[in-house]
Amino acid sequence: MQNAPRESSWRVQLQACMQIPKSRPYYTGWPHDRFVMSPAFFALIPAAGAGARAGSAVPKQYAPLLGKPMLLHTLAAFGAVPGIAAIHVVVSKEEAWLETLGGSAFPEHCQIHRVGGTTRAQSVLNGLKAIEAKPDDWVLVHDAARPCITPAMIEGLIAALKDDEVGGLLAIPVPDTVKRADSAGRVAETISREGLWLAQTPQMFRYGVLREALQRFPDVTDEAGAIERMGLKPKLVQGDARNIKATYPADFALAEAYLKAP
Numbered sequence: 001m002q003n004a005p006r007e008s009s010w011r012v013q014l015q016a017c018m019q020i021p022k023s024r025p026y027y028t029g030w031p032h033d034r035f036v037m038s039p040a041f042f043a044l045i046p047a048a049g050a051g052a053r054a055g056s057a058v059p060k061q062y063a064p065l066l067g068k069p070m071l072l073h074t075l076a077a078f079g080a081v082p083g084i085a086a087i088h089v090v091v092s093k094e095e096a097w098l099e100t101l102g103g104s105a106f107p108e109h110c111q112i113h114r115v116g117g118t119t120r121a122q123s124v125l126n127g128l129k130a131i132e133a134k135p136d137d138w139v140l141v142h143d144a145a146r147p148c149i150t151p152a153m154i155e156g157l158i159a160a161l162k163d164d165e166v167g168g169l170l171a172i173p174v175p176d177t178v179k180r181a182d183s184a185g186r187v188a189e190t191i192s193r194e195g196l197w198l199a200q201t202p203q204m205f206r207y208g209v210l211r212e213a214l215q216r217f218p219d220v221t222d223e224a225g226a227i228e229r230m231g232l233k234p235k236l237v238q239g240d241a242r243n244i245k246a247t248y249p250a251d252f253a254l255a256e257a258y259l260k261a262p
């Protein structure tokens with residue numbers, strides 16, 4: 001606190017855009033001269049997948065989109081949100097692609113953790129264990145493979161959840177008719193889409209609860225799933241259909257189109 005900078009126009013702007021109360025700021029001095037709110041907001045980006053379904057020669061998070069690796073598009077969006085205190089990226093232990101990107105390509109408040117696990121949930125849990133955070137701090141977990149996320153989408157999620165007791169996630173209502181298949185690939189039933197949402201990321205929860213939830217329920221495919229198993233109800237925040245997860249080769253062209261005209 002002793003070194004805390006005086007009130008600046010930057011801080012006033014930040015409060016205006018994040019609608020964060022003026023009280024309780026603190027200042028770390030690490031690894032950059034940024035104000036850190038209390039509770040703080042951290043981004044955690046799991047990027048330790050092999051991306052086999054994408055069919056590309058490199059793991060999909062490094063596949064070029066508009067001439068830039070996918071991961072760097074994702075990091076640039078979080079880097080442009082002033083309220084994010086640090087961006088933590090989880091890569092696999094034997095990661096060799098990272099070095100090819102060049103350190104200067106990363107936002108200054110980005111930290112790499114070589115603690116990737118065999119599943120996405122394990123990578124996220126290992127990342128949570130690797131970072132220094134207080135139980136009440138917020139963590140925004142976002143797939144590296146969702147490069148079309150924008151600062152406005154991230155800020156919208158934070159604004160919707162920063163006073164929420166549980167936290168929640170970006171999601172979109174299911175637009176199509178939903179069918180359940182039988183083992184022969186024929187329609188077994190049509191499921192009402194009323195109340196059905198497609199989960200996206202970021203998913204935003206308190207550090208302490210999220211860590212405990214993933215520790216207890218590691219067999220989930222997203223953070224909200226683990227939080228639900230704790231008996232809590234994450235809030236659904238309307239997302240954007242452009243926030244796609246690049247999974248199959250055709251997704252890459254679509255992602256490039258969205259990145260060109262966000």
Ligand code: C5P
Nearest residue numbers: 046047048049118119120123143144145
């Ligand atoms: O494979 P999937 O598309 O579900 O991956 C979502 C995100 O989780 C990707 O950014 C991927 O790199 C990450 N992941 C991970 N560790 C794994 C598997 C996936 O960090 N073991």
